[in-house]
Amino acid sequence: MADLFSSDPTINSEPGADTRDDSAGHPAPLADRLRPASLVEVVGQGHLLGPEGALTVMLTGALPSLILWGPPGVGKTTIARLLADHVGLHFVQISAIFTGVADLRKVFDTARNRRANGRGTLLFVDEIHRFNKAQQDSFLPHMEDGTITLVGATTENPSFELNAAVMSRAQVLVLKRLELRDMELLTQRAEKDLGAKLPLDGPAREALQEMADGDGRALLNLIEQVAAWGATDPVDTETLGKRLQRRAAQYDKSGDAHYNLISALHKSVRGSDPDAALYWFARMLKGGEDPRFLARRITRMAVEDIGLADPQAQALCVQAWETYERLGSPEGELALANAVVYLALAPKSNAGYAAYKSAMRSAAQTGSEPPPKHILNAPTALMKDQGYGAGYAYDHDQADGFSGQNYFPDGMKRQVYYVPVERGFERELGRRLDWFVEQRAKRGKG
Template sequence: MSDLFDQSPATGPARDAPRPLADRLRPKALDEVIGQQHVLGPEGPLGVMLASGSLSSLVFWGPPGVGKTTIARLLADETDLAFVQISAIFTGVPELRKVFEAAKIRRSNGQGTLLFVDEIHRFNKAQQDGFLPHMEDGTILLVGATTENPSFELNAALLSRSQVLVLQRLDLVHLELLVQRAEKELGRALPLTGHARETLLEMADGDGRALLNLVEQVAAWKVDKPLDPDALSTRLMKRAAKYDKSGDEHYNLISALHKSVRGSDPDAALYWYARMLEGGEDPRFLARRLTRMAVEDIALADPQAQTICLHAWETYERLGSPEGELALAQAVIYLALAPKSNAGYAAYKAARAAAKKTGSEPPPKHILNAPTKLMAEQGYGEGYAYDHNAEDGFSGQNYFPETMKHGVYYTPVERGYERELKRRVDYFAKLRAKRQGG
């Protein structure tokens, strides 16, 4: 049976066909891979597996252009497994059956198969389940690649049979090493000044493949003198920042914004706010999340924070972009600098937990209305103390169910306006104890 999916040299391009620079510089051995030593080094998980001769199924999780496909291919070489590559975007159930059948034939002939599945999170649950029996009986060693969080995108059964390895975006040092390799391959230096070279590295945004594509463009230019950053930026479009409004990066950045606000760092908060806007985030989503921060993390320590957010949201709706985004930015600054308290949030959760536990307990009869004679005869409203007639406008009566102790859920902090609320809470607690004791 012919193997339509095996990417062997015999089915590849002719030897003299032009090849992209990224393909020409593809590492020939694992020790040539740049930037993933935490995984490939002697103490890294893959280094340990290879040293022990026991390679398990894997899921590579990381951004584009960091070497997921290259490492998978080299692992097959290291372990003498046939390398088969498919993409979940273009592969359906019929094609998967052919892949598994070809792997079974290889196995019967004494050779194993490393099946590399790019964008594995694109497979649905049923398709992911289809890999399990072939992983369990040794027909395939699965290596999946995903840019999305496997915890959310992959089945628990598949994850339990695999080890997730996190590959990191390439930093500027790693990208510079790639450029040096490219220059050696090309036989000449790039026509860039030092600052322009740094700009080129930044344009790649941690993606090695994108960087080599940019290098290939720059190397083809015929210029009289090295280009400065402005000239480079004029000739090259900056690579769009990696951002998927429905994907993992979306949640990572909103988490970074929220925690920067909670940590009272207006500069970091503005940076993550700007990052999300640059990535194309809907400002209305940001307005909603800012209002949530005001309610959850600031609350009564600064009651004005919620109003500021709602006004900024309304301003954006009236002005639109870009002016309305400035109103939201000002809300970001205000929230970051506002006093913080989650006392109200904690009190609400504690009250919900108590209500869930004692959900059938009736209110005490003295605080129930008695609109009918029968209800009055049953004691409804009997003994109720009207607070406005009491000394200091406070009766100190019990309002919890009679079988419950008086709950204490709200504990204000000594920050912002909650200092005043704490003073009131303490005042009424003392007065309540005095009235009930008397």
């Protein structure tokens, strides 16, 4: 990050800058030499930069402020720089790690002067989630009056890390980790720049790409190390791992990629296997996973896969999350581990989840059907004349506390969304539901 700043806390870039050699004539790092010169050269983000990609469509009009959310090494900085070139804005880059309030004020003043001279500013903020609330709020007036077009980069979920005010004024674009085919394309570009094929056999070549774990910058750095060996015979996977001081198996795509591990953890909990669940939980922690991500996912498991079969499960997960926030690492992870064991052993039900999805489908299909008039309040005489509230039966006035009235729209057939399972607390909820159905049928006949 040290290259982000000189005496001025910004980097200003003009199109066409040559990055192949530094001021002393030394070759620039491979990752800099292979930095894309146009948006079409960016790999792995076709959902944003393809012919129908979200960013491609945006560029047909005025560029809005953006939040680029994605893992390291997938092109966030590169895309921001190329966007500035594409729309003719002056590119300014700062890092939230090193920038204080005084630095921000200087950036905004300079951008305001630049705008007065007829040129706009694209302000790229790396690690924007590291700014506090006050610092994030300082961007708002300058975004609103057009002094800057903000492009923020973050590896953290912006829903949790950024102010609602900033989020409402910017569009979030999600960048994906690079897949193996993207890594192969980068490898081929590197070989063209180096003027030679990498001295690796087929499995070792793939292992090298997997070691980078979806990070393009990391891959190019690894390639630079391998090329420096000057090997004449192809290196195999075992030798590659020894020379790079990494175990290639650790990056095996069959089990170690981030999405595979979280899937294994989730399905182990769903399958009521606390031992397997703890194993995958530990694997993710050992791999450097953010415990907060795990806390969110564990709470999601309670909501989706346990639900009302054990109403305490969700509360226990939230408590474990709060305990982690108070204790921090490493003691806080034990609270999350306890939650994992509890969820694995809890009765399972997705009945509430399924009911919610069914209700959402019905809501989309029925549009703006109004509620039946008998359950509408009538605070005015006109509303009473329209029949609002007429015939409403107050359930607490009934002997058994149940009126059996219809609460769906008048023109809509009664729906059944929630079907409880015969497990855990939902067994009791099922008995209650059966009684209500029976009473509603009796009173409907009457």
